Amino acid sequence: MIDIKNITKKFGKNISLNNVTTRFNGGDSIALMxxxxxxKTTLIRMILGYYHANNGTITVNGLDPIKERVEILKHVSFVPQLPPPIKLSVDELLHFVQKSSCTSREMIYHYVNEMSLDIKEHLHKSFFSLSGGMKQKLLIGISAAKESSIYIYDEPTANLDPRARENFYKILKEQSNSSISLFVTHRIEEVKDLVNREIYMDLGEIISDVKL
Ligand SMILES: Nc1ncnc2c1ncn2[C@@H]1O[C@H](COP(=O)(O)OP(=O)(O)OP(=O)(O)O)[C@@H](O)[C@H]1O
Ligand SMILES: [Mg+2]
Structure with a gap:
């Protein structure tokens, strides 16, 4: 469960989150728009413990995202809006992922393949040198292969071609529905079949939260 209470986050004088309160429960599959x-991204970063709040509290499975970040991240699969500047080769990255989160390399290959990318052909390339869509597919494959109780996707299909996008949604449908899934998206029609809750934000506030 993710419990967000009266969260305010400011950057200088700019208020990015203004007294946000909400709760995400197991089984919630949410389109965040x-x-x-x-x-939207600021809210996700608060959940993942990237930022200190100016006010309010967040707990993730009962834990504090800043103090107990490592423990929380064991149970979270996250695909960021922009791929991180990872300096490892693809092979080194997969090795790291396997060791740090007990995720099977075969499952990652499987999911990436579902999005029509044979990542085995690119193992010796640096992650940095992959195309935008290839990076996205690899990150999606890694997060889908990791068994988590929370899946967070921040506009994951932005760089994907239409077919890969379709296959991405197919993968998501296979995932367990007792987990929390949070999709940031500008295309509600794409996630309509996957979500059971729609949340709209504007100017740092939740302006609508509808259970479907
Ligand atoms: N690290 C930061 N430093 C300063 N300002 C920030 C930072 N991160 C976000 N902001 C500001 O907070 C506000 C919300 O940004 P955020 O990235 O959360 O928006 P978003 O809803 O994800 O938008 P988008 O759809 O463009 O991804 C913006 O005004 C942005 O400039
Ligand atoms: Mg964003």
Whole structure:
């Protein structure tokens, strides 16, 4: 469970989250929407313990995202809006993922393959040198292969071609529905079949939260 209570986050004088309160429970599959700059990514980063709040509290499975970040991240699969600047080769990255989160390399290959990418042909390339879509597919494959209680996808299909996008949604449908899934998206029609809750943000506030 993710419990967000009265969270305010400011960057200088700019209020990115304004007294946000909500709760995400197991089984919730949420489309998180709203205009550019509404605060969606900031909310996700607060959940993942990237930032200190100016006010309010967040708990993730009862834990504090900043103090107990390592423990929380064991149970979270996260695909960020922009791929991180990883300096490892693909092979080294997969090795690291396998060791740090007990994720099977075969499962990662399987999921990446589902999105029509044979990552085995690119093992010796640096992650940095992959195309935007290839990075995205690899990160999605890693997060899908990891068994988590929380899946967070911040606009994961932005760089994907239409077919890969379709296959991505197919993969998600196979995932356990007792987990929490949070999708940031600007295309509600794409996730309609996958979600049971729609949340809209604007100017750092939740302006609508509808259970479907
Ligand atoms: N690290 C940061 N430093 C300063 N300001 C930030 C930072 N992160 C976010 N902001 C500001 O917070 C506001 C919300 O940004 P955020 O990235 O959360 O929006 P978003 O809803 O994810 O938008 P998008 O749809 O464009 O991804 C914006 O005004 C942004 O400039
Ligand atoms: Mg964002």
């Amino acid at each position: 709203g205009a550019n700059g509404a605060g």
